[in-house]
Amino acid sequence: MHPTRWLHALIGVALLAVSGQASAVLKIEITEGVSGARPIAVVPFGWTGSGERPEDIAGIISNDLARSGQFAPMERRDMVSRPTAGDQISFGSWRTLDVDHVVVGRISPRSAGGYAVRFQLFDVNRQRQVAGYSFEARKGALRGLAHEISDVVYKQITGERGAFNTRIAFVSAEGSGDAKHYQLQVSDYDGYNARPILKSRQPIMSPAWSPDGERIAYVSFERGSPAVYVQQVRSGERRQISRRTGINGAPAWSPDGSKLAMALSYEGNLELYIMDLGRDKLRRLTRSGGIDTSPAWTPDGERIVFTSDRSGGPQLYTVPVDGSSAPRRLTFEGNYNAGPDVSPDGERIAFVHRNENNQYRIAVVDLESDLMRIVTDGRLDESPTFAPNGRMILYATEHNGRGVLGAVSADGRARVRLSQAQGDIREPAWGPFRD
Amino acid sequence: MIRKVWPFALVALLALAGCATTPPEQGTTTGGATAEEGAATGGAESEGATGTGMAEGEAASTVTAEECPPDCDFSRDAIDDPGSILSDRTIYFEFDSSQVQQQFMDIIKRHAAYLAKYGDVDVRLEGHTDERGSREYNVGLGSRRAESVSQLLQAYGVSPSQIETVSYGEEVPAVEGHNEEAWAKNRRVELVYPASGN
Numbered sequence: 028m029h030p031t032r033w034l035h036a037l038i039g040v041a042l043l044a045v046s047g048q049a050s051a052v053l054k055i056e057i058t059e060g061v062s063g064a065r066p067i068a069v070v071p072f073g074w075t076g077s078g079e080r081p082e083d084i085a086g087i088i089s090n091d092l093a094r095s096g097q098f099a100p101m102e103r104r105d106m107v108s109r110p111t112a113g114d115q116i117s118f119g120s121w122r123t124l125d126v127d128h129v130v131v132g133r134i135s136p137r138s139a140g141g142y143a144v145r146f147q148l149f150d151v152n153r154q155r156q157v158a159g160y161s162f163e164a165r166k167g168a169l170r171g172l173a174h175e176i177s178d179v180v181y182k183q184i185t186g187e188r189g190a191f192n193t194r195i196a197f198v199s200a201e202g203s204g205d206a207k208h209y210q211l212q213v214s215d216y217d218g219y220n221a222r223p224i225l226k227s228r229q230p231i232m233s234p235a236w237s238p239d240g241e242r243i244a245y246v247s248f249e250r251g252s253p254a255v256y257v258q259q260v261r262s263g264e265r266r267q268i269s270r271r272t273g274i275n276g277a278p279a280w281s282p283d284g285s286k287l288a289m290a291l292s293y294e295g296n297l298e299l300y301i302m303d304l305g306r307d308k309l310r311r312l313t314r315s316g317g318i319d320t321s322p323a324w325t326p327d328g329e330r331i332v333f334t335s336d337r338s339g340g341p342q343l344y345t346v347p348v349d350g351s352s353a354p355r356r357l358t359f360e361g362n363y364n365a366g367p368d369v370s371p372d373g374e375r376i377a378f379v380h381r382n383e384n385n386q387y388r389i390a391v392v393d394l395e396s397d398l399m400r401i402v403t404d405g406r407l408d409e410s411p412t413f414a415p416n417g418r419m420i421l422y423a424t425e426h427n428g429r430g431v432l433g434a435v436s437a438d439g440r441a442r443v444r445l446s447q448a449q450g451d452i453r454e455p456a457w458g459p460f461r462d
Numbered sequence: 463m464i465r466k467v468w469p470f471a472l473v474a475l476l477a478l479a480g481c482a483t484t485p486p487e488q489g490t491t492t493g494g495a496t497a498e499e500g501a502a503t504g505g506a507e508s509e510g511a512t513g514t515g516m517a518e519g520e521a522a523s524t525v526t527a528e529e530c531p532p533d534c535d536f537s538r539d540a541i542d543d544p545g546s547i548l549s550d551r552t553i554y555f556e557f558d559s560s561q562v563q564q565q566f567m568d569i570i571k572r573h574a575a576y577l578a579k580y581g582d583v584d585v586r587l588e589g590h591t592d593e594r595g596s597r598e599y600n601v602g603l604g605s606r607r608a609e610s611v612s613q614l615l616q617a618y619g620v621s622p623s624q625i626e627t628v629s630y631g632e633e634v635p636a637v638e639g640h641n642e643e644a645w646a647k648n649r650r651v652e653l654v655y656p657a658s659g660n
Contacts, residue, residue, distance in 0.1 A: 203638050207634075230630060230633035230634060232597060232598070232601075232631075232633065233597070233598060248630070248633070251628070252628050253601070253628075253629075273605070273627070274601055274602070274605055274629060276598055276601055277598045277601075290598065290601075290602075292605060297602045297605065318599060318602030318603070318605075318606070320598045320599055320601070320602050321596060321598040321599065334596060334598070334599050336599075336602075340558075341595075341596070341599050363595060365595060365596035365598075365599045366595075366596035366597070366598060366599065379595060379596045381595065385594075387594055387595055407593065407594060407640065409595065409596055409597060410596075410597065425640055428639075428640055453597075454597065
């Protein structure tokens with residue numbers, strides 16, 4: 028109505044580029060271990076320089092593997108020896124400890140600056156090296172390097188691609204009442220190296236990574252009503268995509284990055300639309316009397332899965348992107364199923380399910396078998412997002428009265444919690460692989 | 463003539479507002495029918511409300527004076543007076559519902575009377591939900607709540623051009639907390655008068 032009256036809200040909005048040193052560090056706890064996970068020992072890496080070891084690479088790898096639910100890394104205190112190279116490994120003693128694989132490595136300072144890192148992965152039973160690499164890295168890149176090593180180990184042993192060297196985005200909120208402020212943050216997948224890319228006194232919602240990992244679409248209320256923006260992660264530069272009357276929400280990138288699906292209400296009711304970003308053209312996709320929101324693309328780019336309460340309570344539906352046929356309902360169990368994310372292989376959908384005790388939990392439905400499984404055990408779980416390899420789901424939950432992030436293996440076996448020192452964090456979005 | 467038609471029209475509008483905005487909790491088939499009807503009548507409703515809102519000052523003020531609780535002859539600056547009955551500006555909702563409960567009708571009628579009298583004053587209806595469930599779906603629910611209040615204000619003679627609605631979903635709770643008590647206080651529509659800084 029009078030947008031100028033809300034311009035004052037712009038003060039206090041800061042667009043930030045991702046650069047510089049790490050700030051907030053998230054706390055990570057493994058809340059539920061797994062039986063049947065592969066036993067592995069990641070021995071603390073040797074440090075050939077003077078002073079303190081620049082980074083605990085083995086600790087990072089160990090945590091990565093444990094969080095995946097696929098591995099049970101040995102505790103350091105249980106290690107009988109600490110080899111740092113293959114020729115120091117006594118395979119017999121590791122075999123008595125029932126360890127299948129051993130990871131060893133060394134960090135050395137380079138005269139030109141930075142570090143040389145060598146690592147080797149051994150199969151204990153075959154007494155053979157399975158993988159071995161040498162890297163060079165500056166100090167700030169050592170965590171990333173550790174995640175890359177985790178990816179190598181994961182791939183060698185499970186045969187599948189790891190998603191440890193990826194990033195996430197999430198929204199944090201601190202303070203209350205008039206002092207409340209919101210940040211859109213980007214961090215490593217494990218919450219480290221978190222940096223804000225947007226700060227605002229008004230709510231920020233629905234972050235979504237572009238498929239190339241260069242941009243994030245989100246909703247900001249900074250001008251008093253919601254608008255959809257696309258921001259370059261690196262430069263902080265951004266573009267307003269939609270600020271129509273009413274709701275501008277729930278942006279979702281097409282797999283080729285050329286379109287954004289959104290939920291808009293400027294024509295009266297909240298409906299789904301597809302915006303062609305190159306041509307700035309908007310096309311309406313749904314028509315119903317209910318709320319239609321939370322679009323998610325299937326990986327082939329041909330269908331949209333979304334939330335609609337056209338039949339009463341919210342349920343998931345799917346519709347072809349070209350609108351060639353009517354939406355088809357996907358969920359029938361329970362009276363509340365909302366906020367879908369489609370797995371990278373397109374075979375499963377994670378969403379928020381309300382159970383008979385009015386607890387909101389993350390459920391995963393397998394599209395082929397139609398079987399639904401609840402994979403979390405909270406009462407306020409929401410915003411599920413698949414890892415790019417489909418093996419883990421990150422979601423928002425509540426712990427000790429605060430908003431925290433939970434991660435669960437997609438089979439529901441291993442659970443991890445990420446929390447910040449203060450305030451609430453929520454709405455995680457898992458970024459794509461970094462090639 | 464006008465006096466006879468009016469109360470009936472209002473009752474009908476109120477009934478429709480409830481129907482359009484409250485998704486039934488069980489029964490998908492019935493639910494579907496209701497939601498569809500809700501949508502269809504939603505259009506009719508706003509048209510009707512627009513018509514009545516524009517039915518010239520006379521008709522509108524007749525109705526509001528009759529419907530409004532006592533002492534609704536507000537001065538212009540009553541909106542800035544913290545002691546005024548207009549300082550009640552929050553309408554609370556039941557879980558999963560966007561139907562305005564009877565006990566909040568007086569608040570709506572008072573504000574409608576004020577806004578109908580001062581047609582150049584704008585109001586912003588901010589819809590909110592509790593924190594449970596999907597955030598994006600909650601934006602939709604908050605919008606439905608704001609829309610319910612908007613329809614009622616219009617039914618009581620406020621021009622749609624005076625009303626702006628916005629939904630914050632669960633993003634801006636009035637009360638921090640993760641229990642029934644906090645949730646009840648967070649499911650709400652706030653009437654905000656941007657010009658008066660309130």
